[in-house]
Amino acid sequence: MTATYRGGELVAEIVRSGFAESLHRGSVAVTDPAGALVAAIGDADSPVFPRSSNKPMQALAMLRAGWEPDSEADLAIAAASHRGEPVHLARARSVLAHAGLGETHLQCPPDLPSDPTARNTVIAADGPEPRRVYMNCSGKHSGMLAACAAAGWDLATYREPDHPLQELITATVEELTGETVGAVGVDGCGAPVLAVSLRGIATAFSRLVEAPEGSPERRVADAMRANPILIDGTHGPDHRAMSAIPGLLAKGGAEGFHVLAVPGVGAAAVKIDDGAGRASMPVALRALTRIGGLAIPEAAKPEVESLYWPEILGGGKPVGRLRPLL
Template identity: 85%
Template structure:
């Protein structure tokens, strides 16, 4: 059996009122546009579960299965971890509806929307959790649509031996350039495939460097053209992609984040404690300092806010998260 992730090095600290309050350890892999690793911190070689950072590759497999989305926005929601905002629910319904399916076919767990305003609206209306609101319902709707397009059993689409899941495995192995190290069950109930941070970064480099019009490029372009669908109004992926056109960003649970830019390369991060607050700053720092990603003057305020997120005491900023790359 392939060895599991072994842990990383000190990559970030939280400073409150001039005092170092917390430390984050993790690992980083940076690849160039050709997918060759140019830098690594910690364990960039052993597999991790990328969780939702695998979604762009899963969306690519859906296209390869024969799914033709009704719009590029529908393709984007298939690669998203949405927040249950109305714009997200509209797209999930579109994917299902064009495939002749409904919410009852989804096999992700019921949940409340992740966006606070959307969640409050649902609760105020007296509603409870629904599968539609779950942040992976876009991926699940795309999987169902791919099954409908290919003539595969939609009732078993989460089974690792289902034709769609086998195609996803082959797609992940092709893009990462390595064998899947482990197969687990993701939080949404679908299979999650373990690959190294190096392989993950390589895959994202290949998505953004793919020739225009290819399925790989379609996935990257759809997500970049619709960043609000990828993780919502307040989400870091939306904020990064809106501030830096051309950037592809996708976070995952348990402290994983991957970002890539054409002509620059990609950075993949795993934070050892599984927390998400350090993953975005560390990934962005790695791609700007090691990868050489240029930040236009007009984007610097938003990028700086993502690179050095504030720590608050009461309602005032009293410190920041500081990356240590």
């Protein structure tokens, strides 16, 4: 991998009332089921921060550390970027409780739920005081703590890059991507974030969905696909896409990142240069269908079309769409 991400090409536009008012540039990597690169747009080989798109690999490392979740839903929340809805909070608390831990052990920042209904409910019931469990990465942090408890590792320093859990996560990411981590940063939740290429993370997601049934890799993929509402919430694009497309594994990340994979088809990874999350799912879906050859079932087409071409509102009514340019 080269040292610096070089940026991408024009991949999407915002059309309002027939006028293109905004443009998004980015990079795309599409791999086959074996993880071989079949197409690239922009820079598919330099390291970038996938942000929360790394979470499935982090959850895999938690299993490898000896964590045995009480349910596959608990495993799914460890790979989630949840919205603080009641079902999300229940699962994060379940992970902690079954490890003999509590919310006081969490080291993600305090926050309020990002889902508007959940936020209003919490404020009405408990007041506007942010709590760590409401933060969208609390499931991951709960899983990290549970893995440390299972392995007998120190709980107080679980976010440090030289902690045994974080070293295992790095090794797991490098194994699945086939790359050496290009950089280590601090994610929004305070845990380390590891830089890999779009090619590498697409390869990793293909390996998750193509792994033998019952293997730790496949357990992570299956738990996420069986519990899509936990991954990003009721109205989240990952929930909607995985519910509509059989076999799809989807995980978005901050700053315009998205990875999709389907067994027997391959994977698509997208980085939007300006960090706009609104463009990442449409471009990734378009790449996996137009380039990767994913066939959309007839019954799923209305939902997939709404993810391809998200509506732009004016006066509360649709007046345009985001349009992928692949």
